[in-house]
Amino acid sequence: MISKRGIIVWISAFVTFLAIMASFSMAVLLVNEGAGAIVTPYILGNIAGALSVEIYLWMSITFTFIFLGITCILIYLKQPPDPEIVKLLLKVGGNLAALRKTQENSITEIAEQIEYGRKINQKFFSTVSSDLKEDKKETMEILANHRKAFKKVRTDLISTIETKATETGEKMSADLKKQETVMLGVKRLSEEGTTDLKNQRAELEEIKLRLERIEGNMVPNQANLKSLDNPEDIKGIGPALGKELRTLGVTSVGDFLTTDPSVIGEKTRISKEMAENLQASAQLMMIPGVDSNDAELLIESGIKSRKELAAHELIQLSRRVGEIAKIYVDQGKISKEDYPTIEEISAWIRNAR
Structure with a gap:
């Protein structure tokens, strides 16, 4: 109100x-x-x-x-104060006093419990600390004993190892000296054996050359190409050209040699000049001792038939063939082993006759 x-x-x-x-x-x-x-x-x-x-x-x-x-x-x-408010304030004050007293009692109990717990913990930790000190002392004593024992074992082991190492080293040194002496003897024998082997190898090579010469004189050389061979056996004729030649009826080397080169140049993929060179190569390869490389050297020297080869003088032909062969070796067309000797060229001329 x-x-x-x-x-x-x-x-x-x-x-x-x-x-x-x-x-x-x-x-x-x-x-x-x-x-x-x-x-x-x-x-x-x-x-x-x-x-x-x-x-x-x-x-x-x-x-x-x-x-x-x-x-x-x-x-x-x-x-003037309101009586109702005064009563309410007095009631609140009483409640606050009771609450304060209750809190004080609770705080006192908690403090007592904390103090009791502190004493218990202090006693426990004191006991644990005492036990730990005793255990530490015992552990340190055990470790000291172990350290002494380990040190003794280590000293004994090192002494034993040094003794064994010295003995082993002396023994190995003696063995190495013996082996060195043996190796020197083996080396000397090996050198002597190597010298003997070289001498024997040289003698064998000389005997082999002599046998080859004797065999060459005794056994006649066989021709690298025969008239009944396939045209593809001629160097420069492949499968495609061989097939074209067969359509012309050329089925052998003999047929190829007797066919007009103009016809071959007209009916196949090669020219007349190429056909003539192939026929010359085939004719020369039919001479015993003349292979495809030799035939190519002879053609480059201007010889395209057996008759021309038979009519040539040995030294002059050897000089011309040697010059061309040297160029071929430098170009990598032939190897030094294929380089013809005077004896081989002489055999060509002799076999061509």
């Missing part, structure tokens, strides 16, 4: 507000109308009549401060 004091405070505050508004209104009017303006208030006009703006402004300000002071005095004036 709203008390009388509250109603009076609200009325005083409202009147203060009206006085403030009147002061503000007069200040605005003073600024707009200027000094000396006459105004008739709504309430005071019936009593005081018309007033100047300055007087009304000062009156409004005075009433504002008066009513503002009254309002403040009413607000801050000490009131």
Whole structure:
């Protein structure tokens, strides 16, 4: 419920507000109308009549401060305490006192429990520390004994190893000296054997050459190409050209030699000149001792038939063939082993006749 004091405070505050508004209104009017303006208030006009703006402004300000002071005095004036509130506060105070006492008792119990636990822990840790010290002492003694034993074993082991190593080294040194002596003897025998082997190999090579010469003189050389061989056996004729030659009826080396080179050049992929060179190569390869490389050397020397080879002088032909063979060796067409000797060229001429 709203008390009388509250109603009076609200009325005083409202009147203060009206006085403030009147002061503000007069200040605005003073600024707009200027000094000396006459105004008739709504309430005071019936009593005081018309007033100047300055007087009304000062009156409004005075009433504002008066009513503002009254309002403040009413607000801050000490009131008698409410019995209900006093009872409530006393009850709360009693509860707080009981709660404080309960908390103090709880704190005391907790402190006692903590102290008891601290004593128990202190006793436990004291016992553990004592046990650890004893165990540490025993462990250190055991480690010291083990260290002494290990040191003794290590010393004995090192001594034994050194003794064995010395004995083994001396024995190995003696064995190495013996082996060195044996190796020197073996090396000497090996060198002597190597010399003997070289001499024997040279003798065997000489005997082999003699046998080959004797065999060459006793056994006539066979021709590398015969008339009944296939045309493909001629160097320079492959499967494709051989097939074309067979369509012309050329099935053997003899047929190839007797066929007109003009016909071969006209009916096959090769020219007439190529056909003539192939026929010359085939004719020369039919001479015993002349292979494809030899035939090529002879053709390059200007010899294309058996008759021409038989008519040549040995030294002159050897010189010409040797010059061409040297060029072929430099170009890699033939190897040094295929380089014809004078004896071989002499055999060619002899067999061609």
